[in-house]
Amino acid sequence: MLDTLPLLGSGFVICGAILLAMAIAPVWKLFSQLPTGGLRYSWGFLILLILFFIVGYIVYAQFNLMTFSQPLDLVVPVIFFCGAIFVLVVCTLSLKTTSDIMQMNALKQENITDPLTDIFNRRYLERRLKEETQKAQSYSNPLSIFLIDIDHFKIINDNYGHQIGDLVLKNIAQNIKMSLRESDIIARYGGEEFIVILPLTQVFTSYTLAERLRTVVENSKLAIPSDTGIDIISIGVTVSIGIAGLTSECKDYQCLIKNADTALYQAKQNGRNQVRMA
Numbered sequence: 001m002l003d004t005l006p007l008l009g010s011g012f013v014i015c016g017a018i019l020l021a022m023a024i025a026p027v028w029k030l031f032s033q034l035p036t037g038g039l040r041y042s043w044g045f046l047i048l049l050i051l052f053f054i055v056g057y058i059v060y061a062q063f064n065l066m067t068f069s070q071p072l073d074l075v076v077p078v079i080f081f082c083g084a085i086f087v088l089v090v091c092t093l094s095l096k097t098t099s100d101i102m103q104m105n106a107l108k109q110e111n112i113t114d115p116l117t118d119i120f121n122r123r124y125l126e127r128r129l130k131e132e133t134q135k136a137q138s139y140s141n142p143l144s145i146f147l148i149d150i151d152h153f154k155i156i157n158d159n160y161g162h163q164i165g166d167l168v169l170k171n172i173a174q175n176i177k178m179s180l181r182e183s184d185i186i187a188r189y190g191g192e193e194f195i196v197i198l199p200l201t202q203v204f205t206s207y208t209l210a211e212r213l214r215t216v217v218e219n220s221k222l223a224i225p226s227d228t229g230i231d232i233i234s235i236g237v238t239v240s241i242g243i244a245g246l247t248s249e250c251k252d253y254q255c256l257i258k259n260a261d262t263a264l265y266q267a268k269q270n271g272r273n274q275v276r277m278a
């Protein structure tokens with residue numbers, strides 16, 4: 001029995017070193033997914049530490065195992081082995097947890113984003129508008145919304161095709177995003193309709209912002225290659241905007257949308273490419 005002690009001891013230490021080596025794979029995967037920065041360096045440092053421990057295990061096995069003469073001598077190799085299991089489990093769980101969190105975040109993002117325009121979708125908009133309206137009501141803060149509709153969009157689709165129509169939609173979404181503040185919430189409400197929520201904004205202030213946005217859209221042209229691929233076609237569109245704000249008569253989000261829709265209808269009736277307030 002006592003003869004087998006060095007063999008047993010080396011078994012624990014070598015298996016421990018193998019487990020440590022296996023722990024490098026998940027840590028390396030995490031390390032390579034991270035952008036350059038402090039966190040990446042920390043995981044890189046952990047890889048170096050694991051390598052250092054592997055060398056330590058081997059050196060220990062080389063110089064100590066032959067002197068084993070009683071079962072108590074196995075305590076250190078067993079601790080080494082258990083320590084290696086611990087490192088492997090922690091590293092594997094870290095990778096799995098990080099991947100799951102990243103997947104959950106991606107799903108969450110997909111659930112609230114319109115895939116074509118990459119801005120918020122209608123579901124998210126309705127939830128946020130409800131929340132923002134309640135918040136504004138509770139603190140007696142102003143709040144306005146824009147309902148934006150592209151003028152004669154059907155003609156763009158009919159003349160240039162649905163794919164170019166999609167490009168125009170994307171372009172307008174980006175123009176709206178770039179013309180407004182970070183705190184404004186921009187969403188695709190329907191086919192060629194967008195809604196912007198402007199927290200802490202009075203209706204008369206939002207009128208100026210809407211006018212500016214309307215002008216930006218009017219002046220920006222989308223350049224696409226013609227069918228021959230030689231010429232460039234420049235496509236310009238305009239938008240009509242209906243504005244509504246919270247008042248003592250209009251206190252909830254349904255009323256805001258209804259009023260903005262009425263204002264938009266007036267803008268369309270009046271000749272399009274204009275802003276109207278409810």
Ligand SMILES: Nc1nc2c(ncn2[C@@H]2O[C@H](COP(=O)(O)OP(=O)(O)OP(=O)(O)O)[C@@H](O)[C@H]2O)c(=O)[nH]1
Nearest residue numbers: 149150151152153154155157162163165166191192
């Ligand atoms: N390319 C593309 N077109 C879309 C999308 N969603 C809706 N549309 C088109 O948007 C057009 C909307 O047409 P209408 O409701 O008649 O409105 P309009 O031509 O913009 O006219 P006005 O709003 O009255 O100025 C239709 O031709 C739809 O097919 C989309 O995701 N991509």
